[in-house]
Amino acid sequence: MSFGGWLLWGFVATVVLTTVMAGSQGLRLTRMNIPYMLGSMFTPSRDRAKAIGFGLHLMFGWLFALIYVAAFHAWGAATWWLGAAIGAVHALFVLTAGMRIMPGLHPRMASEEQGPTVMRQLEPPGFLALHYGVQTPLFAGLAHLFYGALLGAFYPLPG
Amino acid sequence: MNEIHDYAIIGDCRSAALVSREGAIDWLCWPRFDSPALLSALLGEGAGRWSLRPARSFRAERAYIEDTNVLETRFFTDGGTLALTDLMPVAAEAEKRRMLMPDHEILRMLGCERGEVDAEMRLEVRPNYGRDRPTIRRAGELGVRIETPEGLLTLRSDLDCEVRDDGVVTARGRLREGERRYISLSFAAQWQAIIPPLGDRARQAIQRSIAWWRQWASKLEYQGPMKASVVRSALALKLMIYAPSGAIVAAPTSSLPERVGGDLNWDYRFCWLRDASFTVRALFGLGCYEEAEAFLSWLLHSTRLTQPRLRVLYDVYGRQPRSERELSHLGGYRGSRPVRIGNAAADQLQLDVYGDVIDAAVQFVRRGGAFDRDTQRMLCAFGEYVCEHWRQADEGIWEPRSGRAEHTHSRVLCWTALDRLLELHQNGCLRRAPAARFAAARDAIKNEVETRAFNASRQCFVATLDGDRLDANLLLLPWYGFADAASANMKSTYAAIRDELGAGGHLLYRYRESESPEEGAFGICSFWGAEYLAMGGGTAEEAARALEELCGYNNDVGLFAEEIEPSSGAALGNFPQAFTHVGLISAALTLARRLGHQARAPAQPAAGEQPAAGG
Numbered sequence: 001m002s003f004g005g006w007l008l009w010g011f012v013a014t015v016v017l018t019t020v021m022a023g024s025q026g027l028r029l030t031r032m033n034i035p036y037m038l039g040s041m042f043t044p045s046r047d048r049a050k051a052i053g054f055g056l057h058l059m060f061g062w063l064f065a066l067i068y069v070a071a072f073h074a075w076g077a078a079t080w081w082l083g084a085a086i087g088a089v090h091a092l093f094v095l096t097a098g099m100r101i102m103p104g105l106h107p108r109m110a111s112e113e114q115g116p117t118v119m120r121q122l123e124p125p126g127f128l129a130l131h132y133g134v135q136t137p138l139f140a141g142l143a144h145l146f147y148g149a150l151l152g153a154f155y156p157l158p159g
Numbered sequence: 160m161n162e163i164h165d166y167a168i169i170g171d172c173r174s175a176a177l178v179s180r181e182g183a184i185d186w187l188c189w190p191r192f193d194s195p196a197l198l199s200a201l202l203g204e205g206a207g208r209w210s211l212r213p214a215r216s217f218r219a220e221r222a223y224i225e226d227t228n229v230l231e232t233r234f235f236t237d238g239g240t241l242a243l244t245d246l247m248p249v250a251a252e253a254e255k256r257r258m259l260m261p262d263h264e265i266l267r268m269l270g271c272e273r274g275e276v277d278a279e280m281r282l283e284v285r286p287n288y289g290r291d292r293p294t295i296r297r298a299g300e301l302g303v304r305i306e307t308p309e310g311l312l313t314l315r316s317d318l319d320c321e322v323r324d325d326g327v328v329t330a331r332g333r334l335r336e337g338e339r340r341y342i343s344l345s346f347a348a349q350w351q352a353i354i355p356p357l358g359d360r361a362r363q364a365i366q367r368s369i370a371w372w373r374q375w376a377s378k379l380e381y382q383g384p385m386k387a388s389v390v391r392s393a394l395a396l397k398l399m400i401y402a403p404s405g406a407i408v409a410a411p412t413s414s415l416p417e418r419v420g421g422d423l424n425w426d427y428r429f430c431w432l433r434d435a436s437f438t439v440r441a442l443f444g445l446g447c448y449e450e451a452e453a454f455l456s457w458l459l460h461s462t463r464l465t466q467p468r469l470r471v472l473y474d475v476y477g478r479q480p481r482s483e484r485e486l487s488h489l490g491g492y493r494g495s496r497p498v499r500i501g502n503a504a505a506d507q508l509q510l511d512v513y514g515d516v517i518d519a520a521v522q523f524v525r526r527g528g529a530f531d532r533d534t535q536r537m538l539c540a541f542g543e544y545v546c547e548h549w550r551q552a553d554e555g556i557w558e559p560r561s562g563r564a565e566h567t568h569s570r571v572l573c574w575t576a577l578d579r580l581l582e583l584h585q586n587g588c589l590r591r592a593p594a595a596r597f598a599a600a601r602d603a604i605k606n607e608v609e610t611r612a613f614n615a616s617r618q619c620f621v622a623t624l625d626g627d628r629l630d631a632n633l634l635l636l637p638w639y640g641f642a643d644a645a646s647a648n649m650k651s652t653y654a655a656i657r658d659e660l661g662a663g664g665h666l667l668y669r670y671r672e673s674e675s676p677e678e679g680a681f682g683i684c685s686f687w688g689a690e691y692l693a694m695g696g697g698t699a700e701e702a703a704r705a706l707e708e709l710c711g712y713n714n715d716v717g718l719f720a721e722e723i724e725p726s727s728g729a730a731l732g733n734f735p736q737a738f739t740h741v742g743l744i745s746a747a748l749t750l751a752r753r754l755g756h757q758a759r760a761p762a763q764p765a766a767g768e769q770p771a772a773g774g
Contacts, residue, residue, distance in 0.1 A: 025349055031311065033350050045256035046350075108259060115300025116315075116354040121259040123301070123311075123352035131304075132351060 013150040014061025020143035032132040083152020091144035099125040164714035164730035171247035172402040175411035183210035193428040203489035206289025214277040227372035239274020248364040261345035271334035280330040310348035380446030383751025388710040391717035392740035401475040405453025410733035416495035427733040436518040444748040467540040507554040514572030521579040546600040549573040565624040567612040568632040577601035619652040631684035644695035662725040665705040679722030679731040686742030693750040
């Protein structure tokens with residue numbers, strides 16, 4: 001395994017994913033802000049949540065890149081389309097299973113069944129994160145496709 | 160349809176809503192003052208309204224909770240009394256760090272104080288000034304979700320809501336004595352929404368907001384005549400400050416007419432530089448140092464992209480507003496069409512803005528502030544621009560769309576700009592200023608105004624060079640230090656203005672009524688008259704009488720529009736109007752100083768701390 005390649009391209013891919021999501025949020029195509037969602041697990045302060053969440057998101061980006069790298073090694077090939085294919089599966093998992101379990105994991109997230117409480121007020125994502133806008137799955141999917149394609153295209157497979 | 164003065168304002172220093180005496184919110188723009196309206200029944204039936212009131216006939220009384228912008232409307236019915244509390248919750252930054260809060264929220268609390276009352280609610284959201292229909296769906300315990308192009312609205316209510324096929328959300332419920340119901344409408348534009356619970360959280364939000372406003376009001380240093388009116392004006396002004404940038408919008412509404420049924424309908428949800436000097440002096444005079452310095456900082460930052468040319472108006476972030484457009488689908492307030500959004504005055508030339516911006520900057524220095532080198536260079540560049548352009552004709556302060564003229568007021572403000580820059584230079588705050596050039600231009604302007612703007616046959620100053628018309632803005636010559644209020648020339652000018660522009664009592668039109676028939680008396684011009692008296696144009700008693708009379712033209716909750724219909728006292732124009740409230744505050748401060756109530760003088764540099772303002 002190329003440790004340097006994983007670190008570098010895992011970082012670049014995460015930055016691109018974050019940029020696509022932040023850009024679509026800035027253009028009001030979605031209200032999903034992953035760093036805020038992660039950071040608000042630890043603090044109600046919006047500014048602090050964004051900062052903490054950004055750090056966590058970067059770390060998760062690197063960790064997930066390890067799975068991609070493992071897949072490349074298992075297949076003995078790393079191409080942009082192979083990376084994009086893993087990205088598609090990754091996005092599907094995040095948008096379906098990941099988002100559905102968020103209200104159970106997140107201490108500040110409300111649920112449709114119980115409604116908001118003094119502690120739990122953050123809007124839950126719903127199926128495919130559609131609560132954050134109907135275009136959310138599209139841009140979350142695109143961001144993950146870019147993430148995987150970058151890793152696949154640039155991760156240097158030894159040998 | 161309601162009169163303009165039948166409305167009260169609630170807000171969160173980022174956006175505002177107008178609430179009618181009948182408990183209807185007829186104007187709401189989120190997330191900013193100048194965002195497309197979500198509720199705009201004010202400008203056309205069917206364009207969005209949120210009403211909450213007794214189901215049967217009632218009589219209503221209302222007032223702000225003392226020293227707050229939290230509105231209480233009491234409905235008296237045959238069966239009992241219902242109190243409606245309306246607010247946009249606010250909190251200190253430290254509190255916001257400790258809890259989740261929606262980006263924007265309107266919280267409405269119904270409380271039955273006597274007997275039994277059936278209440279009904281009807282919410283019809285029509286985004287984009289009534290052009291769009293939102294997607295509405297019930298989301299279980301999360302409330303009713305209303306998707307708009309601007310963002311997500313979430314309605315949560317203690318009353319049982321029904322979502323009708325036509326996109327209207329209704330609710331009804333019976334309240335018995337001592338019972339309360341909460342209704343919350345929150346908004347999320349860019350983030351995952353924060354969905355506020357009701358009950359205790361809502362009660363605490365109201366208490367927190369009341370405490371926040373009272374704490375802010377307690378910092379006001381004003382001790383003088385008409386204190387209640389001054390405090391209400393300060394609270395209204397605070398509502399119109401866009402907290403993230405420090406900018407102050409002229410009014411939170413668009414197209415409320417200056418002439419009912421006419422076409423003088425403009426969008427005022429922007430920041431006019433011409434208001435700068437008055438606003439900064441008023442804020443400093445009240446002791447609102449943070450707001451004054453934030454506004455000044457916005458003023459100097461917002462103009463960066465166009466310097467040394469200053470535009471007439473900017474949006475709350477210092478950008479050019481979108482070009483002016485007419486909304487033909489809206490019928491307008493009482494048929495006053497067209498309804499406009501955006502403001503074409505942005506492209507006009509108004510040379511007076513240089514004097515206003517520089518005078519505002521000087522107020523900061525007079526209170527001990529200092530400028531960095533970039534800001535000094537910028538101020539010098541403004542001075543150079545004035546030296547090169549002061550001879551030009553311009554549109555002037557009233558922004559007529561009929562062309563340019565050589566306005567006396569604009570010339571005097573060019574003089575003010577150079578005079579203040581020379582003051583800064585002499586105080587060592589503007590070391591590299593081309594003082595000789597500034598002084599020569601300043602003296603030339605003064606000479607021209609004294610010879611060409613003073614009409615010898617009328618024995619008074621006139622609105623344009625070599626002209627014979629009057630304009631109420633001539634009352635400002637002493638305010639800027641150009642002329643002595645007690646001088647014979649100013650006294651004769653004041654007498655001529657009262658005679659020709661008087662609208663009854665101390666009300667003044669801004670110019671001759673025949674030039675703009677059916678337009679009301681201009682609020683700030685009338686206060687300029689009172690302030691002129693307080694500055695030495697009359698006795699203190701005369702000034703106090705004028706101020707007291709003018710304060711009486713406010714509505715039942717202490718708010719002023721841009722204009723006042725002289726015969727009925729009705730409000731005309733956009734509402735509430737920051738400039739009118741600034742005029743009231745300024746006149747009161749001047750009178751208070753004259754009466755010795757107010758120790759704070761505007762002109763003396765403060766010793767000690769030297770806060771720095773970047774440009």
